[in-house]
Amino acid sequence: MNNEHKFWHNIAATVYPGWDVFLDPLSKSSSGGLSDADTFIYAIDVATMWTAASCLRAMDAQRAADDMQRQLAGFKGGQITAADVAGEAIVTCGRNSSPPDSREAKIAINLTVCALRQTQTYKIATEKSGSMLGHWLYISYTLNNNGGILSRPCYFHPEARGLMDPDKLTSLIHAVVRGDLTNHTTLVGRTIKDSGGAVVAPALGLTP
Template sequence: MKSEQQFWQDVASGVNPGWTVRVDPLSAGPTPNFTRNDAFIYVVDVASGWLGAGATTTEDAAKILASSRTLLADQDNVLTLGSVNTADVAGKAIALCGAAHADAAAPEVAAAVSMTVAALHETQTYARAVHANRQSGQADMAGHWIYIAYRTKNGEGIITRPVWVSSIHPGIGQTGRFLDPDRLLEIVRSVIHGDTSSTQTSVGDAIAADGGAMVSPKLLLPS
């Protein structure tokens, strides 16, 4: 059985689309233009306020999905994780990055963004986004994908929530560029507020049932 650290290294090396990964885009400078990329992934650890982001293409996202499923099929690699569910693995990778305040060179960051791509493919949000993208002539994975990981106060696991923003959404989405940092923070704060203040959704209900979420002051709505 391989160690947990080795697992993350395997994910980082085995799922490598050659994308650009950024850490804490909220404090980054001007966003470069990635003309070829159409899928922008943002991962958020709510407890620490840590964020990471990666840019890739729909074609490379399909390769990431296939590679991730192959890696997770290796039971020996994931015994220390306690699950082969991609949402669980992605959530744990994001939480580990947040707890360590990981920088872009850490294998956990590449693993977190890569496993998030695989986890997103299994959500209803992805299915709805694909339908909308095809109607507007966009590639299946096109747009901005925010994957939020909640650590609960009772410590019984990590709850994840996907969010999709179309690259052609008026006034929000951007094609070939990361979201404006202020806009990204606005969206993240709004979603977190909704999830942690209401039990009207499955995510909100799960958070409440597990004692509530730990939320960094950085990600709270302004009072």
């Protein structure tokens, strides 16, 4: 069993909390998910532009993340966090071209919800609202020099409900990635530069 398959075997066997999340393949014909969903999560692998989206209620996001953290507590003696594995799960889905509604994609989204809560972006965005209400992107890069994975969150809080239009989402991803590749004054930008750049899908029309 190679490392990639072993990773998925261990994660799938250990991390699969019992809460429901609606997964959407981001097709233009999609009508959205739960009618009362107000929190939208997008997991993106920059190297392949593999993307999975989900929606849930903000009131459920805290419980979902707590459930995931409890599951992770039993993995490798509790020495691993969602932030450690969410990016790897997203990149692995991209490499395997996992269907956006697959079990692997659901695991990646579950980990992403938990990982987002561990970020400074989450702390700032939820300081007033106290919830994850809004649109959250978790963008994962594969670094050139060592093949390491770097993930960064983005938060948007538009008034419109429902999953973001695919064209708008692609435009936002393009803008964020372009900024990360060219602005070396940020932590993400410096890390990418110091790592010899990152693998970027040709579809984005950008070069590291």
